[in-house]
Amino acid sequence: MTETVPGWLSPGELESARSRMPILYVDAVPVRVDDTGVVTHVGLLLRIGSDGTVSRALVSGRVLYQERVRDALMRHLEKDLGPVALPRVPTSPQPFTVAEYFPAPGVTPYHDPRQHAVSLAYVVPVAGDCRPRQDALDLVWFTPQEAASPQVLQEMTGGQDVLLKQALAHVGCLP
Secondary structure, three states: OOOOOOOOHHHHHHHHHHHHHHHHEEEEEEEEEEEEEEEEEEEEEEEEEOOOOEEEEOOEEEEOOOHHHHHHHHHHHHHHHOOOOOOOOOOOOOEEEEEEEEEEOOOOOOOOOOEEEEEEEEEEEEEOOOOOOOOEEEEEOOOHHHHHHHHHOEEOOOOOOHHHHHHHHHHHOOO
């Protein structure tokens, strides 16, 4: 079935595009901050993969044709965290890094067997009530120290553990 929403590709069109060119994504690390702007907690989703494995994940998704990066961030944050998460995405967001996912493992720390993807990665403070939606089973808030622990990082796949450590370093919270 072909999607009728502008900017969406049919499954066949998406597969064809993924085999020919990099696809633009956004990754978001949702955080809670105190009154001084210091990160106190990091939100990680609990997801079931297509192969049935359970893993921790960041908010992530494609940027649609003619969609602003800021709008894509807002759309994916709402999709994964719920409509009252109240993310504070700046008017002109700047990524803390660019992650390049390859279908062949080992090219970079990031791996996506489906495609070559380039992802702009952001740390996004959220102030509202977060309730996981879509394919997320749960959202767990960790202190930065807990999030950086080997136990939590080993539950992440595709290099998102590396991305999480980069985010924590970017906000000065890597223990």
